Amino acid sequence: MSVRASRKALAAFALPGCITLGLFFLLPVGAVMSGALTDGGAFVRLVNDPVFWNGLKGTLVLGTAAPLFSLIVGFCIALTLARLAPKARTAALIAISLPLTFSGLIVAYGFILLLGRAGFVTLLLAKLGFDPAVIGGFIFSPFGLGLAYSYYLVPRVVLIVLPAISNFDRNQLIAARSLGAGAGRALIDVMLPQIAPSLVAAFCLTSAVAVGAYGTALALVGTQVNILPLVLYSKISETGTDLPAASAASLVLIAICVLIISLGEAVGRKGGASKVTRQN
Amino acid sequence: MTLKYENVSFTYPGATTGIFDISLEIGKGELLAIIGASGSGKSTILKLLAGFVSPDRGRIVIDDKDVSALSPEARRLGVVFQNYALFPHMRLWENVAYPLKVRGVAKGERQSRALDMLGRVGMRNRADDLPAALSGGQQQRVALARALVFDPQGLLLDEPLSALDASLRVEMRDEILRVQRASGIATLLVTHDQEEALSIADKVAVMRDGRLVQIGTPRELYETPANAYVAGFVGQSNLWQGKVRSHGVVESEIGSFACDTQGRSPGDAVTVFVRPERVLPVADSEPKSAGGELPASHFSGVVDADRYLGPIRRIDLKVSGGLIRLETHLRDAVTSVRIPADAIRLLPAN
Amino acid sequence: MPIVAIAYFLFLFAPVLLLALGSFGESWSNTLLPTGFTWRWYEEVAADPSFRRAFVTSLQIVGITCVLNVLVGLPLAYAIQVGAKGGVRLAARLVTLLPVAVPDLVLAFGFILVFSSDQLPWLGSFWLLAAGHLVLTLPYTVTALVADMEQLRLDEYEHAAATLGASFFARIRDIVFPLLGPSLVSSMLTVAALSIGEFQLSNLIAGFLSRPYPVVLLQAFYGATGFACAATIVLLLLAAIASLASSLTSRLSNNKKAAAA
Incomplete structure (x- = not known):
């Protein structure tokens, strides 16, 4: 029994939320799952579809490259922020977190202007003698998409990794160096093991976000790039399509995300790092 | 109310x-x-x-x-x-x-x-x-x-x-x-x-x-x-394990005590309890039984720790078989102590 | 490290800067930067009937999403924080993880399957869109509020109020609401920012007449650069304002929390 509220009151409080999640989350997801599982041939048709395999390959590349790149950049940013004075750090953090709420569309169009076929950087590099067709094509490849994704993945990395770095006692580095370790050695031997859980958690979260998102990709390239969400999107938005096969593809997408997130939870739990923000 | x-x-x-x-x-x-x-x-x-x-x-x-x-x-x-x-x-x-x-x-x-x-x-x-x-x-x-x-x-x-x-x-x-x-x-x-x-x-x-x-x-x-736990939790204390040897005498790990054994029979296991401030230093010149009416228990040893706390000193005296904690306002060196019978209480053995 | 940080800030602001420049440029094709200055693109966006309707729809959706988040999310967060025992905690954690585990796209597909049925023929309706936005933002609201309740040590204050004779309703009115107010405002501003930019779900479930702004915006990308920039900047400004306001209120309440501790 709690003094703060009776069990009945608490149940009544939780009810609207449970109904909302039940009706508008569990029911739709359940429908997708049953759609895939009731039609025995759905998975067979999916695995015989070369488009699916290409999409899966693209998604795995994107789901590894984008978070890895974001992790490296985010880690460096967090290291820099940790050394700033509190006020400057707060200001920088607010600026960095802005993209978290930006629509994927804003990012997409911004990158078209920056790196598209007639983008600012593309034309700038063209003046230096680079082939604009190659530079301009980059943003439409899975790696280019990864770069655009990192626009809103890096802030997530920073928000997860920064607390771990801030809580890390820097005297340990000084102690390690006084014991004879070089600066880089001290970082790798002393700091990295302690903040590793938050790094893994950040990687897993951003990876799951990158695997599931489609808005930015759709705005950038239409359905021309082979990633699983876009394959699924074209299946869903075309009429008269094979819905059970689309359900099966959805299930694969969910499975990948759940796998990555469980890994992150298992490792992040140990390190006590946990922070989740929505995907774009 | x-x-x-x-x-x-x-x-x-x-x-x-x-x-x-x-x-x-x-x-x-x-x-x-x-x-x-x-x-x-x-x-x-x-x-x-x-x-x-x-x-x-x-x-x-x-x-x-x-x-x-x-x-x-x-x-x-x-x-x-x-x-x-x-x-x-x-x-x-x-x-x-x-x-x-x-x-x-x-x-x-x-x-x-x-x-x-x-x-x-x-x-x-x-x-x-x-x-x-x-x-x-x-x-x-x-x-x-x-x-x-x-x-x-x-x-x-x-x-x-x-x-x-x-x-x-x-x-x-x-x-x-x-x-x-x-x-x-x-x-x-x-x-x-x-x-x-x-x-x-x-x-x-x-x-x-x-x-x-x-x-x-x-x-x-x-x-x-009531027992050794309370004695140890409330204030500082000396606690030694011992046994009643005969009427008025308790044999402990650090030697024998002369004290009131009423309510206990020879052979009973007891805990001997003394507050540190009730342990009295004895000057070297003082004869061993200094004419007090009450019987006292005497111990000699070497100082293991001597903490200066301003008004008093808190001393650990190492004696054969254990340690005696005492508090004194005297500034002299301490080698021998006596514990009056009325300072000693017998508690149930642990 | 500082070099990476500076490069990152360039990377962060370059797209926004180009969007802003493009929205005021008269023409921009195959040049490094746009040429000329004009308000024309903004006027065109403002005059465009489908953009006007989408803008109003988006504001309505945002408003309703925030209200629903307060009505549904606040009691849920309170129930989770008060009943914080092992099992409930785990359920709460799951609720916050589910939206990442199930991509918006899959959820949208599920909506299409369920709500185009004869029993629940709601697909394309305004209220289903609002419900979708609610489900997407609810985990954020619950996580943020539960964290703030812990940080505020709400339980201690409620216990104290109880010993002073305050009934459950008096405690909610005098303690919970005043203390939680700033973080509630801050959370709702973030919800507003998320809702206004939401595209992935809306794009698939919105009816033609109740399309929110981002869905209409996508069409603009295939037109004139200046128009697309101006339309994008409008969305960016709305999200940025809501997000900044959220950061500021959250800082205010953090100062309060620090003072209370």
């Missing part, structure tokens, strides 16, 4: 810790302190009275009325929390007036009563401040005022001094005692600090593993502890 626990037991769901068959009574104007190590169940005692948890068995009685099933807001008990829990969004007078507000007292009256109460704890001139502007000691005073303003049937203090600096603690504990005496209210103080309890409580209850070990006045507890 009496507060009573009648054979109260409570265990936390899914745990074996709790309290077992506790009976206690706090009379009007009385201050009862509960001390014990963390996990001994002392906080549970307070929570049961405040109404944050309900007893599994037994009754909580306030003024002959069973309140075991009442919610905290229906019990009319003033509680001072460890972190004071002053509402950060209310001014001090609003904090103190809050219990009057929820009881429907008109604004003018509750303001004047709150100011009055703040005056009694010396905080009237800060009435319009927010709690964040206050030091720990000041928050403590306001919390006390808020807990007393609605004439509660009892006052509950949960480790009230633990968040304060050592220098402020003595001052605040006198302040608490002054306000408690002035209002003549039955008071329960829960603390892990035995000095705090001994200095202001009328009665002290010692808890261990959810059970009441001993209850008595501070003096009873200090001078006649």
Whole structure:
């Protein structure tokens, strides 16, 4: 029994939320799952579809490259922020977190202007003698998409990794160096093991976000790039399509995300790092 | 206004810790302190009275009325929390007036009563401040005022001094005692600090593993502890294992003691208990049996540690078979000590 | 490290800067930067009937999403924080993880399957869109509020109020709401920012007449650069304002929390 509220009151409080999640989350997801599982041939048709395999390959590349790149950049940013004075750090953090709420569309169009076929950087590099067709094509490849994704993945990395770095006692580095370790050695031997859980958690979260998102990709390239969400999107938005096969593809997408997130939870739990923000 | 626990037991769901068959009574104007190590169940005692948890068995009685099933807001008990829990969004007078507000007292009256109460704890001139502007000691005073303003049937203090600096603690504990005496209210103080309890409580209850070990006045507890645990928990002490050899003689790990063995027979295992200040240094020149009427036990050894504490020295004397702790204001070297028979108490063996 | 940080800030602001420049440029094709200055693109966006309707729809959706988040999310967060025992905690954690585990796209597909049925023929309706936005933002609201309740030590204050004689409703009115107010405002501003930019779900479930702004915006990308920039900047400004306001209120309440501790 709690003094703060009776069990009945608490149940009544939780009810609207449970109904909302039940009706508008569990029911739709359940429908997708049953759609895939009731039609025995759905998975067979999916695995015989070369488009699916290409999409899966693209998604795995994107789901590894984008978070890895974001992790490296985010880690460096967090290291820099940790050394700033509190006020400057707060200001920088607010600026960095802005993209978290930006629509994927804003990012997409911004990158078209920056790196598209007639983008600012593309034309700038063209003046230096680079082939604009190659530079301009980059943003439409899975790696280019990864770069655009990192626009809103890096802030997530920073928000997860920064607390771990801030809580890390820097005297340990000084102690390690006084014991004879070089600066880089001290970082790798002393700091990295302690903040590793938050790094893994950040990687897993951003990876799951990158695997599931489609808005930015759709705005950038239409359905021309082979990633699983876009394959699924074209299946869903075309009429008269094979819905059970689309359900099966959805299930694969969910499975990948759940796998990555469980890994992150298992490792992040140990390190006590946990922070989740929505995907774009 | 009496507060009573009648054979109260409570265990936390899914745990074996709790309290077992506790009976206690706090009379009007009385201050009862509960001390014990963390996990001994002392906080549970307070929570049961405040109404944050309900007893599994037994009754909580306030003024002959069973309140075991009442919610905290229906019990009319003033509680001072460890972190004071002053509402950060209310001014001090609003904090103190809050219990009057929820009881429907008109604004003018509750303001004047709150100011009055703040005056009694010396905080009237800060009435319009927010709690964040206050030091720990000041928050403590306001919390006390808020807990007393609605004439509660009892006052509950949960480790009230633990968040304060050592220098402020003595001052605040006198302040608490002054306000408690002035209002003549039955008071329960829960603390892990035995000095705090001994200095202001009328009665002290010692808890261990959810059970009441001993209850008595501070003096009873200090001078006649029920067992080695209480002796060790309250104040400094010497405790040696031994056996009664014959009438008036106890053989211990550090040698034999001459003391009162009444109620015990030869062969009984006992714990010999002596307070350090009752161990008397013997000057080298002094003859061994210095003509005292009472028999005394004599020991010689070498000083193992000698701590200078200003008014006294706390010395560990290493003797064959063990250590004797003593406190003395003498400045001379110490090699021999004597322990008068009336300084020795025999406690049950461990 | 500082070099990476500076490069990152360039990377962060370059797209926004180009969007802003493009929205005021008269023409921009195959040049490094746009040429000329004009308000024309903004006027065109403002005059475009489908953009006007989408803008109004988006504001309505945002407003309703925030209200629903307060009505549904606040009690849920309170229930989770008060009943914080092992099992409930785990359920709460799951609730916050589910939206990442199930991509918006899959959820949208599920909506299409369920709400185009004869029993629940709600697909394309305004209220289903609002419900979708609610489900997407609810985990954020619950996580943020539960964290703030812990940080505020709400339980201690409620216990104290109870011993002073305050009933459950008095505690909610005098303690919970005033203390939680700033973080509630801050959370709702973030919800507004998320809702206004939401595209992935809306794009598939919105009816033609109740399309929110981002869905209409996508069409603009295939037209004139200046128009697309101006339309994008409008969305960016709305999200940025809501997000900044959220950061500021959250800083204010953090200062309060620090003072209370």
